[in-house]
Structure formats: structure tokens, C-alpha cells
Amino acid sequence: GENVEQHPSTLSVQEGDSAVIKCTYSDSASNYFPWYKQELGKGPQLIIDIRSNVGEKKDQRIAVTLNKTAKHFSLHITETQPEDSAVYFCAASRGGKSTFGDGTTLTVKP
Amino acid sequence: DGGITQSPKYLFRKEGQNVTLSCEQNLNHDAMYWYRQDPGQGLRLIYYSQIVNDFQKGDIAEGYSVSREKKESFPLTVTSAQKNPTAFYLCASSIDGGTYEQYFGPGTRLTVT
Numbered sequence: 001g002e003n004v005e006q007h008p009s010t011l012s013v014q015e016g017d018s019a020v021i022k023c024t025y026s027d028s029a030s031n032y033f034p035w036y037k038q039e040l041g042k043g044p045q046l047i048i049d050i051r052s053n054v055g056e057k058k059d060q061r062i063a064v065t066l067n068k069t070a071k072h073f074s075l076h077i078t079e080t081q082p083e084d085s086a087v088y089f090c091a092a093s094r095g096g097k098s099t100f101g102d103g104t105t106l107t108v109k110p
Numbered sequence: 111d112g113g114i115t116q117s118p119k120y121l122f123r124k125e126g127q128n129v130t131l132s133c134e135q136n137l138n139h140d141a142m143y144w145y146r147q148d149p150g151q152g153l154r155l156i157y158y159s160q161i162v163n164d165f166q167k168g169d170i171a172e173g174y175s176v177s178r179e180k181k182e183s184f185p186l187t188v189t190s191a192q193k194n195p196t197a198f199y200l201c202a203s204s205i206d207g208g209t210y211e212q213y214f215g216p217g218t219r220l221t222v223t
Contacts, residue, residue: 006152015197034211036214043200043215045202049171089153095207095208096206096209097155102152103150
């Protein structure tokens with residue numbers, strides 16, 4: 001089955017700095033790669049996603065890149081703010097079934 | 111408001127008892143999912159259903175059971191056969207069984223002692 005590895009597990013940055021989270025996947029048939037943000041005690045919420053026919057996607061301060069050959073994708077957050085502090089999960093999906101990474105706890109220090 | 115509701119938010123049970131977690135959605139989504147989340151780990155798929163009256167086992171289905179008699183409802187039963195049931199349980203739905211965003215409920219924290 002699919003295996004998704006996510007790094008780092010924790011990330012601490014100063015407000016205004018950039019944050020990068022990386023994921024690798026094993027199943028070359030995976031074709032949809034969402035990123036979710038989870039705040040304490042809540043369910044995850046989609047922040048950005050990318051499909052396998054696209055290499056990069058951007059939405060304001062958030063961007064995702066996908067390298068299908070290397071089977072890895074990354075989340076980039078620029079100009080980080082304290083409200084960006086949360087747990088971030090990547091996922092690799094195929095046929096409606098998603099496999100999630102173990103999550104990255106991002107802390108943005110004011 | 112459209113969304114997914116899970117109840118209750120906190121649930122306490124004694125070991126050996128079965129317990130059912132509720133999940134309801136009014137998004138008119140065909141697909142629904144149950145995940146288990148443990149501290150420091152990602153979401154692990156328990157069961158999923160792509161259409162009413164049909165469901166498939168996920169990666170960690172042992173000790174759990176589900177039903178999908180109505181489009182909007184996908185209850186999860188944690189049976190006494192589940193060896194380590196204490197966890198945070200998340201229900202999600204998506205438009206259909208294809209590759210689309212999943213919408214998550216607020217979760218149920220189950221504690222079994």
C-alpha cells in the first residue's frame with residue numbers, strides 16, 4: 001500500500017519567516033495531494049491541494065510543489081503569522097482513498 | 111449551514127463495552143470515511159464508504175464495524191475486540207469516491223478504562 005513520510009515533525013519559526021514542510025510518497029499511482037491544517041481539538045481543514053498533472057500551485061501565502069519523478073511534494077508558507085501555528089498533514093490519494101503523513105507541528109513565535 | 115457533525119465530543123466507556131460514534135453530514139456527499147488519530151501520528155483509515163449500502167475496510171478495521179443505511183449517516187461501532195480503543199476519532203466526507211477534498215467533522219475523543 002501507499003506510504004507517506006513527512007518531515008520535519010516539529011518546526012519553529014519567527015513571525016515573518018518562511019516555513020517548508022516536505023512529504024514523500026511511495027505509490028506512483030497516487031494522483032491527488034492535499035494539505036490539511038489541524039488546530040487543537042478540531043478536525044483537519046484543507047488549505048491547499050495539487051493534482052498530479054500540475055507542478056506547482058499557489059494561494060496567497062501558501063504554495064505547494066510536486067515532483068512526480070522523485071515522488072515528493074512540499075508545502076511552503078511565506079510571511080508566517082502566529083495564527084499559522086497548528087499541525088499540518090500531507091496526504092497522497094488514489095481512487096478516493098488517502099494516506100496521511102504523521103504531521104508537522106508548526107509554531108510561529110511572535 | 112452545511113457540514114459534518116460528530117457526537118458526542120467526549121465519550122467514556124468501560125473496557126468490554128461496545129460503543130457507537132455518530133457521524134452525520136448534510137453536504138449531499140456520496141463518500142464518507144472514519145479515521146483514528148493517536149498522539150504524534152497521522153490519520154489512519156478505519157473504514158470508508160463510497161455509496162449507500164456499501165463500505166470497505168481501511169488499514170486498521172479490526173475491532174470496528176460500520177453501517178451506511180442512509181447517505182447522510184455513517185456510524186462507527188468500536189467493539190470490545192478492539193485492543194486499544196482510546197483515541198481521537200474523525201469522520202470525513204467527500205463529493206464522491208474520487209480524488210476530492212475531504213471535509214472533516216470536529217471529532218470524538220473516546221476514552222476506555
